[in-house]
Every structure is written in C-alpha cells, then in structure tokens.
Amino acid sequence: MIGIPEIEAAAERIAGHVVRTPTLASPGLSTLLGVPVITKLELLQRTGSFKSRGATARLLSLSEAERAAGVVAVSGGNHGIALAVMAAALDVKATVVMPRSAPARSVEIARDAGASVRLTDGMDEAFELVGRLRDEGLTLVHPFDDPVVIAGQGTVGLEFAEDAEEVTDVLVSIGGGGLIAGVAAALRARRPGVRIWGVETEGAEAMSRALAAGGPVPVPLSSIVTTLSAPTVSQLTYDLVSSLVTEVLVVPDREAVRGCLELAEHAKVWAEPAAGSLLPAARRVLERVGPDARLGLVVCGGNATPGDVFGWSREFGLLP
Template sequence: MADLVTLDDIETAAARIAGGVVRTPTVHSPGLAARLGAPVLLKLEQLQRSGSFKPRGVLAKLATLSDDERAAGLVAVSGGNHGLAVADVAGAAGIAAVVVMPENAPARSVSAARAAGADVRLTPDIPAAFALAAELQAAGMTLVHPFDDPVTLAAQGTVGLELARDAIALGEPPTDVLVSVGGGALLSGVAVAVRALLPGTRVWGVETVGAEAMSAALAAGGPTPVTITSAVTTLSAPSASQLTYDHVRELVHNVLVVPDADAARGSVELAEHAGIWAEPAAGCLVPAARTILESHPGAHLALVICGRNADVPG
C-alpha cells in the first residue's frame, strides 16, 4: 500500500503554489438547490487558471524539479485539462513542453496548449498517448504525470482545503462532497482535506460510463486497465494508479458512474440553474447528486466544479 498524503502535505503544497493560482470561491447555488431539493455549495474551479484545477498540481511539481529536469523539457499526457495546464505553466516559466493528447481531446484545449507554446502531439487514443509520453520520458524529458505523483495529489488536495475552510466559515458544512474522477488525484486530495477538516463528511467520486478506471480498481482490488469508450475525455484515464486507488479505498465513501448523456445534461443544468459553464466532467456531478439524495435524504451537498474546457457545439 502506498503512503497516504496528509493534511500537512496539502498545507505544504498550498504554500508552494500560493500566488501562482486563483483562490477560487465556494458559493451557494440557490438555483441548483431548488432544482435538486437540497442545499448546494459549489467550488468554482472552472475559474482557475487555464480553466480547470490542474495548474495546482503542475505548479507544485514544477517547484520540486531540479534545473536539469527543467532544462530537459516537460512531457505530459492528457485528455485535455492537464496538458493545457502544463502548457500554460511551462510557457510562463520559459520551459519547453510536449503535450500528448488523444485525437478526440477538446479542440479548444489543443488550440490553447499550442498557443501557450507547447508542442502538441495527437495520438489515436489515450493509451497511445501514455505510450508516446513514456517514450519521450525514456529519451530524457521530464514527465509531469497527471495523477500518479504524491506532490501532484497533495496540490490537488488544496481544492478540498479551500472548500472545507470556506464551508466552515459559511457555517454550513456539507454532509456530502462530490468530485469527478479521472485518474483520481483530485478525488484523493480532496478526500484527505475534507475528511481531516470536516469529520463525518462523506466524499463521493463520480465517473462516466466507459471511463471507469477507479470503479474497476475498487472492484478488482487494485488498479486494472480499462477500455475507454466515454466521450468525456477529461475523465478518461486508462487505469487508476496504486497511489490514487489506496487513497480512494481508504477515504472515499463510494464511486458512482453515470452515462455520458446524463453528464452532458448535467452541464446544461449547471448553465441554466447555476449560471455556470462547465464541462461534462463536472456535469456528471448533477445526476450523481440525485442518486445520493435518493439514499441520503436531507443531505447538504458540495460539488467540485472541476473545469470548463469543453467544445461548444457548432
């Protein structure tokens, strides 16, 4: 079993990235509360630099690299948001970066990563993207992994740190916190912070059908490869890691799975009832919230809106 990240690790990460990221707000959503029939807090990470929570982990990782590791250039594999964050952070720091994405990654993320100065390379699918990134790492580049890194995981946990502190300040701590799951670093880090600061609060992961790396790992008793068929590329990790699996097994109440169509409808509901543009990776939390309320009536919900980087239909 991997060593679990602690609240102290998350506090260290928060100090590491201070000034480099947006301290995003946690707000009430009267519209979504009326829609769901329960109090709702929203952690607005779609307002974060590059449009998702991902720069937190990238900045923290960059702070730990040696001069030689920086000079070698960074390589990242991503369904969209992680690659865009690496491109943004590396470009601002004057560091070369190669970002490998599957061909079905959001076009806006591909374009934005290139505009930030990254060399974006497209592959047929996400497993091929991971394979190419591994080749580039073997050739000497410095890998910035999207989730299999305790430094990154602790930095993503700063989302949960801020959420928990905001909820305490508002005097309305949630009974249930919902977090989207790709490789699981955000869910893991949020669970560490929330469980430490809000004891008794349930933390839930949410995946989409065809991007069920964490559900599969929990069912198998450890990380196992999955076939990616979901259109929600920003959740499409080909497997969880031992690091994220161990955190989720220990700290997360359950992982729910919703269809792509429900995730897309959830994005529409966030726009119509909360005034938020969010990608389906965040939209999936809305149908999952309904499932939770069916089994836990009276729940007070907090949803981590992880990002906004989805293509707009033409």
C-alpha cells in the same frame, strides 16, 4: 499516503500562481435538487480547471537540471492545457501528448501557449509515447500518479474546508483519481464526518473497476468525456480512494451532458461534462442519504466549447 502537511505545503508553494476559486452557495442548484448546495468553482481557475494546481506544484518542485531538460505530460485535455500554460509562465519547455479524440480547442490552447503537442490514436498510445519521451530525458508530470500533483489538487479540498458552510456530502469527478484523492485527504483531515462520493461516466470507469477488482486494472474507454478517460488509475490514487471515499458512482454520458445544461440554466456557470456528471450523481446520493443532506459540488472545469456541448446535446436528444 498524502496527508494535510503535504497539502498545506503545496498550498504555500502555489500561492500567487493559481486562483483561490470561489466557494459559493448556489440558490439555483439548491432549488433544483431540493437541498442546500455549495459549489467550489474550479472552472474559474487559471486555464479553466483544477489541473493548474497540481501542474504548478510539480513544476515548482523541479530541479535546475529537470527545468533545463523540459517536461512532458499526457492528457485528454485539461492537464495538457494546464501544464502548457503554467510551464510557459515559469519558463519551462513542455511537451504535451494527447489522443486525437481530445477537444480541438484544448490542442489549440496548448500549442498557443508554446508547448510541443504530439497527437496519438488513443490514450493507451499516448501513455506509451510519454514513456518513451521520459526515457529520452524529459521529466514526466503525471496527471495523477504523483504525490506532488495530488497534494496540489488537494488544495481544492483545503480551501473548500476553510470556506464552505457545513456540508454532509461532497461530490468529486474522477478520471485517474488525482483530484478526488487530494480532496479526500484534505477533507478527511479537516471535515472528518463528511461523506465523499466519486463520479465517473460510463466508458470511463477506471476507479470503479479498480475498486471492484481490488486494485488498478486497464479499462476500455468509450465515454465522450475525454477529461475523465484514464486507461487505468494508479496504485497511489486507488489506495487513497479505497480508504477515504464513500463510494464511486457511474453515470451515463447523456446525463453528464444534461448536467452541463442544468448547470448553465440553474447555476449560471458554463461547465464541461466532467462537472455536469455531478448532478445526476447528486440525485442518486440524495436517494441514499435522504433529504437532510447538504451537498458540496467540486465543479472541476469549464473547458468545453458551446459547439461541443450543443452537439452532444443534440446527439442525445436533449435539444431539438
């Protein structure tokens, strides 16, 4: 299990390489939801998402032989961007494997950073290709099945605990579970009374299905939210979430996209659907815990183009 010593060590390791992102009260979201809301703005992180933290922590832990051989990652978008950009900054050769459904902008950014980008038909095939490349000598930087990566993501929770006013409930999006595992470990140590809620989208339900089954299981993927579309969680993230997280909520893609529009209008931030999913989930949390809640939202990333968000919005009838 990953605890506060590992997260504090990761924070020291990555300091100077990543941004200590703002933790701010949101008057607009507070008015919208009817309770105080504090946001952790990870969309202002280097490369536009929290993923830079875990990728940097792992890159800085490489041996000289591993640095020389290079690294490989599988990603629906943000992890690949983070690894490509941070590897270039640290002079490590990177290969990024993405499904063809990954946002075109994410592929472009990874390539522009100097990474070798390999595209596959789906996420299952992406993980298979990464396995073969690892067997050829590249070091895998896994997006969530790695204690060093999880500790790096946990620095989000460490900063939140240090910078936020009192909160009762914190909401965190889930793909493979690396972010929420790290954040939950940090918050349980520093704010033990806080309830932690995970959020997935329909068709990207790897953690909620695992919790129902009693362990990681493969899941079919159909969500438009590729950054949350892990084909399974890991035993490591499952163990942390099952022991530390209050509940995992699942919201429709349509409501996640609506959340993007609401974040733009009321919070004045441009977020991706993985972050937009927090708002419909927050309404469900408030139905359960009542009006005395004080919410914390980890706004995980902002790597969606206007064309993406407006296209989904029209598809779902949210815009004319």
